[in-house]
Each structure stands twice: as structure tokens, then as C-alpha cells.
Amino acid sequence: DVKVTQSSRYLVKRTGEKVFLECVQDMDHENMFWYRQDPGLGLRLIYFSYDVKMKEKGDIPEGYSVSREKKERFSLILESASTNQTSMYLCASSLGGLDGSYEQYFGPGTRLTVT
């Protein structure tokens, strides 16, 4: 059973703080993704990674960065948190590869509040 875990379920930070959201998957998946989920807007892709140390911008990368130093771990970084980054953040992974499955498995989410 694929497990995607996220470091926190709830997080409260102050404006201007640097915020780290961690995601770990245990199935040796190649691809990992960070989304934010907002009511009425659905899921929007922030960044994704298809290999260690590789990253690609998604649809809304502004104000975010990512790090993937190990295959199983994908971190989302808010360099200077702002109130408009208050949201639910979802991490996902997929097997990938040329013949691999592209089904994405999601973590439980981190609800971040920036005050």
C-alpha cells in the first residue's frame, strides 16, 4: 500500500516567516508533486519533480520553491510566508518512468494558516 506522509496536519505561521512543508513517500516513486487546494479553485499545481534534484514549475510557482535531495522526500518552501498563502497543501507521488503508472497518490494534506 502506497504511503505518502506529510510532516504536519496543521501549521500556523506569521507573515514573513520561512516555512518548510515536508513530504515523504515509501514506494520508490519517481515523480512527486505539490498542490494547493482552495475552495472554488480546485487543485493547482505548484511544483513537481520527476527525479532527484530535478524540479519543474507548475501553474502557480510564485512565492514557492522546492527541494528534492532524496528520492523519497520532496519539500515545499515558502521563503517569506504571506496571508494569501493560507491554504491546504497536498503532496502526491506517482511511479512514473517510461512504462510506469501515472496514477497519483496523495498525502493527507497540511492546512497552513499565515497570520
Added chain:
Amino acid sequence: AQRVTQPEKLLSVFKGAPVELKCNYSYSGSPELFWYVQYSRQRLQLLLRHISRESIKGFTADLNKGETSFHLKKPFAQEEDSAMYYCALSERNSGYSTLTFGKGTMLLVSP
């Protein structure tokens, strides 16, 4: 650019009634479409994908390329079907695939 449209934010039905959650897409290539579901306090999970042509929990979805639609249907809704449903379109590249999600439809099934 690819796009996924779910026209209804909320769909409210009574138990036993038929359900159809609409999804339309725009994509220049050959589409791969999925339905994901999120039950209350649970993580988002795959419900079904068009290439497998299977029925999951009584739900089916047929890809209609002429109408660029992938509507999710169930003949008799159950209370436990109440959840948020997202339609998603896959864009494949060499070695990876990204998903574009619709904005979601909340399904409420009343007793």
C-alpha cells in the same frame, strides 16, 4: 492549453436518485482522464480512469471525444457517496505525467 471544466460546484440529490457529475475538457492531444474523490476528513484518492473502463462503487464514466466530456454517473446514489469529486486530465511527457484538475463538484446525498 489544456483545461478541465466542472460546471457544478454543488450537486444535491436524494438517496436512490441517479447522479451525473459533469466534466468537459479541452486538449489537443489524446486525452487520459480520471475521476478523483475526497471523502470528509480523508485524503484524495483515485476513483476511476477512462482507460480501464471499469465500474468502481457503482460509478462509471465514459469518454466522449466528440463532446469532449467525461461525465461521472451512478444510477442510484447512496449517502456514503457524499464527497468532493474532481475530474482530472493527464498530460504525458517523457517519463512523467502531470494532472490538470477541475475545480471540483461537491456531491451531497440526502436520506
